[in-house]
Amino acid sequence: MSDIKVLKVRPEPEKVVRKHIITVKVQHNFGVLARITGLFAGRGYNIESLTVGRTHEPNFARITIVVEGDERVIEQIIKQLRRLIETLKVKDITDLPHIERELALIKIYTADDRTRDEIMRLVSIFRAKVVDVSTDSYTVEITGDNEKIEAFINLIKPFGIREMARTGTLAMVRESANIKMEKGDKE
Amino acid sequence: MTKEKRGADIVVDVLIKEGVDTIFGLPGGAIMEVYDALFDAPIRNILARHEQAACHMADGYARATGKVGVVIATSGPGATNLVTGLATAYMDSIPLVAITGQVPRHYIGTDAFQEADVIGITRPITKHNFLVTDIKDLPLILRQAFYIARTGRPGPVLVDIPKDITQQKTTYKMPTDEEVRESLPGYNPHTEGNPIQIKKAAELIRKATRPVLYVGGGAILSDAAEEVYKLAHLAQIPVTTTNMGKGAFPETDPLALHMLGMHGTYYANMAVYHSDLLIAVGARFDDRVTGKINEFAPEAKIIHIDIDPASISKTITVDVPIVGDVKNVLRKLIKELEEKPIEWIKAREQWLKQINEWKENHPLNYRKSDKIIKPQAVIEEIYNITNGEAIISAGVGQHQMWAAMFYKYKYPRQFLNSGGLGTMGFGFPAAVGAKIGRPDKTVFAIEGDGSFIMNVQDLATAVQYRVPVKIAIINNGFLGMVRQWQQFFYDSRYASVCLSVQPDFVKLAESFGAVGLRATKPSEVREVLLKAMEINDRPVLMDFVVDREENVLPMVPAGKSYREMILTPNQKGEAETMYLVG
Ligand SMILES: Cc1ncc(C[n+]2csc(CCOP(=O)(O)OP(=O)(O)O)c2C)c(N)n1
Numbered sequence: 001m002s003d004i005k006v007l008k009v010r011p012e013p014e015k016v017v018r019k020h021i022i023t024v025k026v027q028h029n030f031g032v033l034a035r036i037t038g039l040f041a042g043r044g045y046n047i048e049s050l051t052v053g054r055t056h057e058p059n060f061a062r063i064t065i066v067v068e069g070d071e072r073v074i075e076q077i078i079k080q081l082r083r084l085i086e087t088l089k090v091k092d093i094t095d096l097p098h099i100e101r102e103l104a105l106i107k108i109y110t111a112d113d114r115t116r117d118e119i120m121r122l123v124s125i126f127r128a129k130v131v132d133v134s135t136d137s138y139t140v141e142i143t144g145d146n147e148k149i150e151a152f153i154n155l156i157k158p159f160g161i162r163e164m165a166r167t168g169t170l171a172m173v174r175e176s177a178n179i180k181m182e183k184g185d186k187e
Numbered sequence: 188m189t190k191e192k193r194g195a196d197i198v199v200d201v202l203i204k205e206g207v208d209t210i211f212g213l214p215g216g217a218i219m220e221v222y223d224a225l226f227d228a229p230i231r232n233i234l235a236r237h238e239q240a241a242c243h244m245a246d247g248y249a250r251a252t253g254k255v256g257v258v259i260a261t262s263g264p265g266a267t268n269l270v271t272g273l274a275t276a277y278m279d280s281i282p283l284v285a286i287t288g289q290v291p292r293h294y295i296g297t298d299a300f301q302e303a304d305v306i307g308i309t310r311p312i313t314k315h316n317f318l319v320t321d322i323k324d325l326p327l328i329l330r331q332a333f334y335i336a337r338t339g340r341p342g343p344v345l346v347d348i349p350k351d352i353t354q355q356k357t358t359y360k361m362p363t364d365e366e367v368r369e370s371l372p373g374y375n376p377h378t379e380g381n382p383i384q385i386k387k388a389a390e391l392i393r394k395a396t397r398p399v400l401y402v403g404g405g406a407i408l409s410d411a412a413e414e415v416y417k418l419a420h421l422a423q424i425p426v427t428t429t430n431m432g433k434g435a436f437p438e439t440d441p442l443a444l445h446m447l448g449m450h451g452t453y454y455a456n457m458a459v460y461h462s463d464l465l466i467a468v469g470a471r472f473d474d475r476v477t478g479k480i481n482e483f484a485p486e487a488k489i490i491h492i493d494i495d496p497a498s499i500s501k502t503i504t505v506d507v508p509i510v511g512d513v514k515n516v517l518r519k520l521i522k523e524l525e526e527k528p529i530e531w532i533k534a535r536e537q538w539l540k541q542i543n544e545w546k547e548n549h550p551l552n553y554r555k556s557d558k559i560i561k562p563q564a565v566i567e568e569i570y571n572i573t574n575g576e577a578i579i580s581a582g583v584g585q586h587q588m589w590a591a592m593f594y595k596y597k598y599p600r601q602f603l604n605s606g607g608l609g610t611m612g613f614g615f616p617a618a619v620g621a622k623i624g625r626p627d628k629t630v631f632a633i634e635g636d637g638s639f640i641m642n643v644q645d646l647a648t649a650v651q652y653r654v655p656v657k658i659a660i661i662n663n664g665f666l667g668m669v670r671q672w673q674q675f676f677y678d679s680r681y682a683s684v685c686l687s688v689q690p691d692f693v694k695l696a697e698s699f700g701a702v703g704l705r706a707t708k709p710s711e712v713r714e715v716l717l718k719a720m721e722i723n724d725r726p727v728l729m730d731f732v733v734d735r736e737e738n739v740l741p742m743v744p745a746g747k748s749y750r751e752m753i754l755t756p757n758q759k760g761e762a763e764t765m766y767l768v769g
Contacts, residue, residue, distance in 0.1 A: 007482075
């Protein structure tokens with residue numbers, strides 16, 4: 001058996017872990033969302049956020065999934081999503097020019113006038129909106145990409161947040177980028 | 188538009204439309220309407236004794252015939268009993284349609300009697316599943332189920348039908364094939380293969396000096412045995428198969444390397460290890476095949492042909508991915524290769540010589556005995572007596588590996604086993620299904636004493652329908668494969684593997700109305716098999732009492748490289764010491 005020497009070893013693929021935004025168009029059937037979340041849960045992929053809603057075509061829904069992983073994991077996720085019978089299109093739009101929006105509702109303690117003024121100042125800088133007022137709180141609505149919302153929250157945190165609710169990310173490719181995109185559709 | 192029909196009658200109409208001649212199942216409250224409709228239908232009903240067995244029967248039927256298997260169960264426990272059977276079929280891409288009864292719609296979600304969330308439970312183990320919520324959808328959903336089950340990468344599809352829908356009456360029109368396809372806008376399996384990639388593959392094949400074909404179950408599912416044979420011979424490429432790929436290339440052929448991987452032959456593993464081109468055909472680089480990923484075929488460029496894009500580059504990044512039906516792609520590849528002169532044959536000579544050397548120096552082997560029955564000897568004798576023509580179905584464990592190693596398979600659909608999930612209890616019911624689908628063939632279930640017991644109740648089914656399967660129990664009184672691992676890797680601490688209480692298998696068979704035979708000495712093996720071959724009106728159970736501590740070798744320990752293959756037992760006859768290669 002001396003003829004068997006150690007051959008070379010397959011190189012490990014490079015792993016660059018980062019956040020990806022994946023959009024999915026599905027048939028708007030009963031149970032389709034469970035199928036998608038089940039796919040993630042069953043394979044140990046971690047979803048950062050997932051948003052879903054109908055499109056202008058009533059039989060279809062659009063899902064935006066934000067997920068972290070290396071290229072191989074993301075490729076698998078996309079392939080597995082495409083494999084679902086009810087999936088029409090899957091796109092990783094991370095590296096394409098795209099619009100990204102998230103909505104947050106934040107209820108903030110307003111101890112005194114100074115706090116109220118300060119909050120109002122931040123609200124106007126961030127182009128947010130106060131949508132509810134009580135004797136000791138403001139509820140602010142803010143939309144924007146993830147970073148903008150994070151930044152706002154960080155600034156507002158010292159005042160004391162009583163309650164907060166955030167949607168996941170919604171995303172859409174900019175029209176100018178759409179043309180060269182179509183090839184990436186479900187194959 | 189015809190007269191009104193019950194939902195249950197629509198189910199039967201679709202089954203007939205889909206060409207179903209046999210169904211396997213067990214009735215209950217929620218599915219009674221369907222059974223009532225089946226009573227008058229020109230469809231053979233096989234009443235199993237356990238839904239898991241029914242599912243394996245439908246699976247064995249599908250594996251042996253290439254048709255879609257159909258299994259029927261009632262709601263709740265009936266449906267949950269299907270789980271292991273569905274998961275088994277899912278892992279091996281076997282086309283099945285499971286029809287389950289569900290509680291009436293207005294009870295769903297109320298924890299009603301015999302209610303279970305079958306859609307939720309079976310979602311991850313089916314290719315797709317449906318809950319019928321409106322009788323108007325029933326015909327289309329059922330036809331979609333068959334279409335999805337058998338196309339693309341095949342798999343099991345489940346349709347859950349509430350009882351009130353099977354009772355409800357309606358008029359309907361059978362959906363056409365076209366309507367079925369159009370109703371699934373997201374489902375378009377790629378079957379053709381990209382021509383540029385196929386050209387690239389041909390180029391790599393021309394250039395290779397040490398190529399190996401690595402063939403899996405996909406080749407059998409797409410009926411591509413002829414193409415595999417053509418390609419291998421045209422380009423003089425040796426062929427190794429997975430256990431799911433067995434029979435996709437005749438194991439009696441000089442180019443056959445037999446099985447690769449954990450219990451692969453020395454020469455298959457060495458050939459793969461040293462190859463400079465690996466052509467994976469309908470195979471998925473399962474960890475039982477690859478061992479340590481980054482030492483699997485480390486010098487090879489890899490071509491991967493598969494209908495499922497998700498299978499490609501899942502564990503190993505391939506150089507030329509070709510998504511398509513294996514048969515189609517191979518045909519095109521062969522055509523491409525035939526177009527240019529075949530000057531590569533010379534370059535293969537050295538490689539084939541090397542492989543033949545490996546084959547001669549390390550054939551599949553075991554220590555023979557005339558005192559005690561060696562399990563391998565039983566398999567060899569089954570091979571001799573059946574002239575290599577039988578369909579063999581196996582349980583899971585050592586006997587399964589011996590059945591894979593010591594019987595030579597010549598045809599696709601000749602070796603049936605739970606390759607992906609490794610389901611004990613699969614072999615015998617699958618054999619029953621196979622025999623029902625292929626009555627012209629001799630069908631053997633090669634079973635472990637542990638595995639067989641897991642669906643023993645369905646001996647009654649085989650007796651009731653006079654299914655003359657031959658059951659060969661390789662009786663070692665152990666959960667043998669686990670014992671082997673304990674011996675090798677856990678210091679021979681035999682924790683919970685001794686089957687110290689066993690039925691008398693001969694009496695057991697007789698009590699069911701089957702024939703029971705036993706061999707305890709090597710001289711009796713042939714005798715027992717000859718007797719069994721004469722029985723054609725009922726199942727025969729043969730109890731082969733074998734060497735208790737025989738091991739399956741060679742073996743690549745889990746997660747290890749092919750270089751670390753354990754080849755032979757030590758001089759005392761036990762495989763305690765490992766013979767490390769390289
Ligand atoms: C349902 C199930 N449970 C447990 C296992 C784990 N397992 C794999 S092989 C094996 C032993 C099989 O024993 P037996 O059927 O007697 O066959 P042998 O290995 O002795 O030939 C076990 C328990 C399995 N594969 N399937």
